[in-house]
Amino acid sequence: SQQGEEDPQALSIQEGENATMNCSYKTSINNLQWYRQNSGRGLVHLILIRSNEREKHSGRLRVTLDTSKKSSSLLITASRAADTASYFCAPMNSGYSTLTFGKGTMLLVSP
Amino acid sequence: DAGVIQSPRHEVTEMGQEVTLRCKPISGHDYLFWYRQTMMRGLELLIYFNNNVPIDDSGMPEDRFSAKMPNASFSTLKIQPSEPRDSAVYFCASNFRAQTNTGELFFGEGSRLTVL
Numbered sequence: 588s589q590q591g592e593e594d595p596q597a598l599s600i601q602e603g604e605n606a607t608m609n610c611s612y613k614t615s616i617n618n619l620q621w622y623r624q625n626s627g628r629g630l631v632h633l634i635l636i637r638s639n640e641r642e643k644h645s646g647r648l649r650v651t652l653d654t655s656k657k658s659s660s661l662l663i664t665a666s667r668a669a670d671t672a673s674y675f676c677a678p679m680n681s682g683y684s685t686l687t688f689g690k691g692t693m694l695l696v697s698p
Numbered sequence: 699d700a701g702v703i704q705s706p707r708h709e710v711t712e713m714g715q716e717v718t719l720r721c722k723p724i725s726g727h728d729y730l731f732w733y734r735q736t737m738m739r740g741l742e743l744l745i746y747f748n749n750n751v752p753i754d755d756s757g758m759p760e761d762r763f764s765a766k767m768p769n770a771s772f773s774t775l776k777i778q779p780s781e782p783r784d785s786a787v788y789f790c791a792s793n794f795r796a797q798t799n800t801g802e803l804f805f806g807e808g809s810r811l812t813v814l
Contacts, residue, residue, distance in 0.1 A: 588743075618800055629702075629789055629805030630741075675741070679801045685731065685754070686803055690740040 589613055590687040591659075591676035599695045606663040608692040610676030611656075617679050619652060619659050624673045624691070633661075633674075666696045702806035704790050710812045716778040719809045721790030722771055731803065732765055732775050733789040741789070747773065748795070780813045787811070 591610045600606055610619070618637045622630040636643045636652045636659065643650045649662040663670055673691040703722040711717055723730045731746040745755040750767045758765070762781070767773040777784055787810045791803040 620800075620802060622803075627808075629807045630791075630803070631805070632802045635800050635802065685743055685746060686801060687743060688733075688741040 588685045588687040589616075589678055589680060591619070591678050591689050593674065593676055593689050593692045595692060596690065597693045597695070599697065600666060602666060602668055602696055602698050604666055604696075606666050606670070606694055606696070608661045608674050608676075608694070610659045610661070610678075610689075612659075612676075612678040613657065614680065616654070619650075620677045620679065620686070621648075621650060621659075621661050622675045622677060622688070624675065626672070630675065630688075663694075666694075668696050668698050670694060671696045702790055702792055702804055704788075704806035704809050706809055707807065708810045708812075710814065711780055712814050713781055714779045715813075716776065717780045717784075717811060717813075719775040719788050719790075719811070721773045721775070721806060723773070723790070723792030724804055725771065727792035727794045727804070728770070729793050729795060730767060730773050731791040732773070733791065734786045735789060735808070736786045744775070744788075777811075780811075782813045785811055785813050 591612045594609045620635045621633045624630045634645045636650045647664045652659045673693045675688045675691040677686040705720045732744040735741045744757045745765045747767045765775045787808045789808045791805045
């Protein structure tokens with residue numbers, strides 16, 4: 588398995604603004620997943636993008652994947668205070684493998 | 699389904715004591731993972747099981763750590779003897795391997811361990 592590296596480590600924005608988080612990885616992937624962790628809770632799967640996809644939407648979430656640059660981004664539009672959480676990316680190698688997580692991006696959305 | 703269930707949610711113990719953390723995976727899931735999360739090291743994979751068999755325990759930090767999965771609905775992570783540096787949040791996660799499986803993990807709420 589390989590670990591994704593999230594950037595920035597921390598992000599502070601106002602409600603209604605958009606939040607963009609980035610993820611870089613090192614080797615080819617089968618898919619890349621994004622997870623959210625609220626304070627004191629377990630990780631929750633948000634969205635998955637496959638290696639043959641370039642963009643995917645789910646509600647206010649938009650994920651992009653650039654396999655040539657080995658990077659992905661997660662955009663949260665019109666952020667809300669409830670979006671305050673840590674966000675992790677998890678690249679999955681070809682074939683079944685375990686998921687390894689980085690230290691995440693800590694997002695703070697202020698009212 | 700109730701999701702992945704972990705117990706206890708919080709445990710405070712003294713150095714040298716034995717600690718047992720428990721996990722009930724989602725019914726039908728055949729993979730179970732134990733992770734540890736600390737501020738310094740982030741989320742680390744300790745061990746995972748497939749069909750109750752340990753597949754990779756290379757992340758288990760020391761012989762003081764052991765994990766078992768006696769059946770498909772129960773797993774334990776034991777630390778004996780515990781040390782202050784074991785203080786962390788321990789997560790259990792599960793999923794199932796199927797032809798179209800994407801590897802999405804379902805996490806429990808974690809067990810926060812404090813070793814004094």
